[in-house]
Amino acid sequence: MxxxxxxxxxxxxxxxxxxxxxxxxxxxxxxxxxxxxxxxxxxxxxxxxxxxxxxxxxxxxxxxxxxxxIDSGDATVQLLARISQQLDGSANGSTLPIPSPSSFTxxxxxxxxxxxxxxxxxxxxxxxxxxxxxxxxxxxxxxxxxxxxxxxxxxxxxxxxxxxxxxxxxxxxxxxxxxxxxxxxxxxxxxxxxxxxxxSRIMTIIAAFILFIVVITYSILTLLPLRYFDCPYRTPLSGGFWRLFRSYQRIWAQSTSKSTLCDETMVEAMARCAVEDSAERMIRDGRALVWTVKSLSDDSELEPFVEGIPDVLWGLPAPEYPVAVLLGSAGPQYGQRYSYADHIRELVNNPDVRLCDRIESHLQSCDTGLLSAEVRKRRLIASYKALWAIATLFHPKQFPTQPVLDFSRWKRFFKMEEDCDILHYSVSAQALLRWNSVNAMEPRSLELLDYLAKCRIDIEQGHELDKQPIILILKEVLWDDYYYVQRLSQSNLTVELISEIETEINGIRCNTRLHYLERAAGLDSEPYQWRGTLDLVLLPSFKVFKDEQPLGYTLFRIVQDQIQNLNTKNCVWIDTIIRDLYCSYTPDGPTMIPSGMIRYINERTEINPLFWLNCYGRLLPNFPITLSTPSSDRLFSTEDPILTALWRLTSSPYLVGCESAMYLSVLEVLANSGVSAISISVTVLVKAELYRSLGSALTDENWLSHFNHPLFHTETAVAPQPSSVIADQDNNIPSAQMFMWNRIDEGMVALLAEFIELCGSEPFPYKAVETLQHIGRRFPPTLVHDIHQNRLAQAIGKLFESPHGAEILPFVADLNIFAPYTERGPRLTPWLSSHSARGIIKATFYAYAETLPPDCSDFKSAPLLPRLRQIIERLDSLHPDIKPESSILDNEEIEDDDPGSSLHVDEG
Structure with a gap:
């Protein structure tokens, strides 16, 4: 209405x-x-x-x-005949009757x-x-x-x-x-x-036959489009017969209680048949695209077609994304489109079309100097994007049943571009094209390796060799590097030269990937489709060969050239490249960490958490061999940078735990490396991670062996009676594990006491505050032996008297172990049961508070004074069985004869 x-x-x-x-x-x-x-x-x-x-x-x-x-001639003949008859009768004297004129019908x-x-x-x-x-x-x-x-x-x-x-x-x-x-x-x-x-009867038959042929033909032309919607023939009666036929179908459907048909016209039926999925439609689409490319004779006509290829093969959204998206990618996830993959592959393989040859000519037209800078740039970008998409159609990982296409003969594809905007596209396209060419030549490479193995045997036996097959295959496999071809032409084939050629052949894939990563890292923004390219240029069987120097040097150059950009710009893709390079670097057994990775860990200001998740388990096992390797073989890394990198690794809050044996091996190497400021902090961090690894790997079967681990002190307040420990029913934690975690918490207190002692002596530990905060972030302990309590208290007292006391004590007071004695932990169990330990801690905190500014102008002391007050007061109030030596008055100064009389508490 x-x-x-x-x-x-x-x-x-x-x-x-x-x-x-x-x-x-x-x-x-x-x-x-x-x-x-x-x-x-x-x-x-x-x-x-x-x-x-x-x-x-x-x-x-x-x-x-x-x-x-009536015919007038026939009437005249009849009249003359009657006149003749009358004349004849008059001559004979007889009279003939006059006939009446005949009627005409x-x-x-x-x-x-x-x-x-x-x-x-x-x-x-x-x-x-x-x-x-x-x-x-x-x-x-x-x-x-x-x-x-x-x-x-x-x-x-x-x-x-x-x-x-x-x-x-x-x-x-x-x-x-x-x-x-x-x-x-x-x-x-x-x-x-x-x-x-x-x-004439004959002429009648001929005319009737022609009429019959016309009627039959007209009927066929009328009814044919009702059956075949692509039929170009029709007559004005076709529409009427179509409506009659559809009416009959609707009546039949209603009479048989079937669903009624829609009132569809012939044009609508034709459109539906043209777009519905079918094998015939695929064939028609392929023919149409082949005809289209063959009809595009000029580069300006071909350019729109080339620009449309990437969107046809790749785009957003990606319902079926075969390429594994690398972790840490914040950009859009492009995915493969399969609808036109066969059509584009047909255009490439069709001898009458040869789409890649057309694109190569399209690229060569950019070097003629006839195009403006803007047109040339647009044409190059469109061509490289199209080549990248086409290369994915012939990648063995994407389409293992398809033959790999060799792109090595198209030299223009690999021309180095100077424009930065074009480089973003050419780098990815060239890498993928090279990789496909390497895979296409893999059978010839294997043939060459087999022949070289036979040549090695012949050389050892003193036989003559034919170098020509080696030269011919090398020209195919190393299409852009004829160094070894020239050497073979100028000298004899030796075992040493065979080894070099074998290493070069085996390293082609490695070099292709390293070349791409190094060029991608040198760009000022993320390369085109670089996540997918990274995955496609690295097959699952990719392994670093015996000679690890190329990868190590590549990593070193990337970090050396890009570390400043990494710390000043948002270069996420370079972080991923470095991480991926190192993940590819690690073979089956431990190997030395390259200097590039050491420098990256030390100088990168903000390392992505995903880096630790992916690389921590690979880095830590390699530190022992890296520290044990002579400095001349470390790829420019000395001991101190390695230790600082290990410190940053173990101090990261985003860690994936390793086995305890791995931490023990690291501790063993650290013990043999000598005592230094860096080694002290690293050793403490590794011990803390070892404690955590013991707790993470707890089971009902192994808890007792972990309880008696050599790393723990023999003195413990945690009695080995797990049945007396109450299980955490809410979190489904067994009593044995709860018992073991108490032991670990006690060990962490002992480790804190050890490290605070070291902070009060020389050499002063490396990044002492950060190290202290890292190892002291666990929850407060429940049971701690008096020896460890007294050692911790004495270490705090010694720290106050050291030159670094004012620097470290604020963070000592902020440790989680003192949480039960502050407002942050009212439900936590107080654990300082030793009267002498509490006395030393109170005296130290009294003395330290006396050194703080009375007006609390220091931004660090403002929250510190209330915290010290809470700790000192609650050390007495939470342990009432032991008479405190002194007390603190609210908002008043303590008497001068009191040891803590200099402490002034400010409500602010």
Whole structure:
């Protein structure tokens, strides 16, 4: 129901909708003009045919209409015959009766013939008249639709007139005109048969046969498009038979209680059949694309087609993404599109198309100097993107059943570009093309390796060798490097040269990947499709060969050149490259960490957590062998940078635990490396991680062996009676594990005491504050032996007297072990049961508080004084069984004779 309020339109709303109606006008004008022009063209052809046909038919009618009346010649002959008879009778004296004139009746064939031809002539002339009128109506329709220039008015006139055409069924009138002309033609042939019946039987049969052929042909042309929607033939009766056929189907469906069919026209059925998925459609699409490329003779015509290839093969979203997206990627995840993969592959393999050759010529046109800089840049980028997408179609990982395409002979593909914007695309495309070429030459490479193995045996046996097969295969495999070809041409084949060639052949894949990573890292932004390229340029069977120097040097160069950019810009892809390089670097057994990775760990300001998750388990096992290796073999790394890298590794909050044996091996190497400021902090961190690894690997079977681990001190307050430990039912933690975690917490207190002792002596530990915070972040212990309590208290007292006391003590007071004695841990169990330990800690904190500014102007001391006050007060209040030595008064100073009388507590 129409809302009456909506009929009153605001002029302002009408003006605002002008742009919308302008779009409607542009589309409606094209449609209406195309429709009207097609009508006018049809009418002009029908007028010509109707005129010629009417003229021909009139000539036949001039002769046929005479058969409807008596022939004057026959009447004259009859009259002369009667006169002759009368004259003969007068001569003989006899009188003959005068016969009455005979009546004339036209024959049936004459009547039928003339009836059909006159009707045919009438239909032909009617068709010409309607065609003339329709031509006039079409011109009038276009004229009336353009009488106003305002978009809103024109739009409504277009709509008003078009729906008037549909209301008065003008489309049906247009279809009736050729039907009238066809009916006129059939009537003519039928009348011709009737005309020839009294003339000649043979001619009648011939005419009837022609009429039969025309009727059969016309029937076939009428019914054929009802079965085959792609049939170009149709007649005006085809639409009527289609509607009759669909009506019969609907009646049948309703009578059989089936679902009713939709009222679908022939055009709609054709469109549905054209777009539905089928093998025939795939074949048609392939043929259409082949024809398209063959018809594109100029580079400017080929360019739009090349630009469309990447979007056809790759894009967003990616419902089926076969390439593993690397961790840490924050960008969009592009995925493979499979619908047109076979078509593009056919264009590449078709000898009449050779799409890659066309793209190569397209690239070469950029070097002629005839293109402007903007056009050249756009053409190069489009070509490299297309080549990258095409290369994925022939990658053995993506399509293992497809033959690998060799791109090595297209030299223009590998030309080095200088424009940074173009490099983002050329680097990825060239890497993938090279990788495909390497895989395409793999059979020849294996053949060469087998031949070299035989040559090695022949050399050892003193036989003569044929170098020509080696030279021929080397020219194919090393298409852009003829160094070894020249050496073979100038010298004899030796075992040493065979080893070098074997190493080069085996390292082709490695060098291809390293070359891509190094070039990608040198860009100022992420290369085109670099995540997918990284995965595709590295097959699952990729391993670093015995010679690890190329990878190590590549990693070193990337870090050396890009470390500043990594710390000042958002270069996530370079981080991923470095991480991926190192993950590819580690073989099956421990190996020395390259200096590039050491420098990256030390100098990278913010390392992504995913780096630790991926590399921690690979890095830690390699530190023992790296520290044990002589400095001359460490690829420029000395001991101190290695230790600082190990410190940063073990101090990271994003760690994946390793086995305890691994930490023990690291501790063993650290013990043999000597005592230094760095080794002290690293040793403490490794011990802390060892404690955590023991706790993470706890089971009901191994907890007792972990409990007696040599790393723990023999003195413990945790009695080895797990049955007495209450299990954590809420978190489903068994009592044995709870018992072991108490032991670990006690060990962490002992480790803290050890490290605080070292902070009060020389050498002062490396990054002492950060190390202390890392090892002291665990929850407070429950049971701690008095020896460890007293050692911790004495270490704190010694630290206060050392030069670094003021620097470290604020962070000691902030450790989690003191949480039960502050407001942060009211539900935690107090563990300082030793009276002497509490006394030393209180005295130390009293003395330290005396050194703090009274006005709390220091930003560090502002939260520190309340915390010290809480710890000192609760050390007494939470252990009431032992009489405290002194107390603190709220908001007052302590008496001068009190050891802690200098402490002033400020509420702020």
């Amino acid at each position: 129409i809302n009456q309020d909506a009929l009153v339109v605001d002029p302002g709303d009408e003006a605002a909708a002008a742009k919308l109606w302008a779009v409607y006008i542009s589309e409606a004008e094209k449609y209406d003009k195309g429709l009207v022009e097609s009508w006018k063209s049809d009418m002009q052809g029908m007028l010509i045919f109707a005129g010629l046909f009417s003229a021909s038919l009139t000539a036949f009618l001039i002769e046929s209409y005479k058969t409807l009346n 036209p024959t049936t064939a004459s009547i039928v013939c003339n009836a059909l031809w006159f009707i045919s002539l009438g239909l032909s002339l009617t068709c010409a008249l309607i065609a003339t009128l329709l031509d006039q109506w079409a011109r009038d329709f276009l004229h009336r639709s353009e009488i106003r220039s305002a978009p809103l008015i024109r739009a409504r006139i277009f709509s008003y007139l078009y729906y008037g055409l549909k209301r008065f069924n003008m489309h049906t009138v247009v279809e009736i005109i050729p039907l009238l002309l066809h009916a006129s033609l059939f009537l003519f042939f039928s009348g011709l048969v009737a005309f020839l019946i009294p003339v």
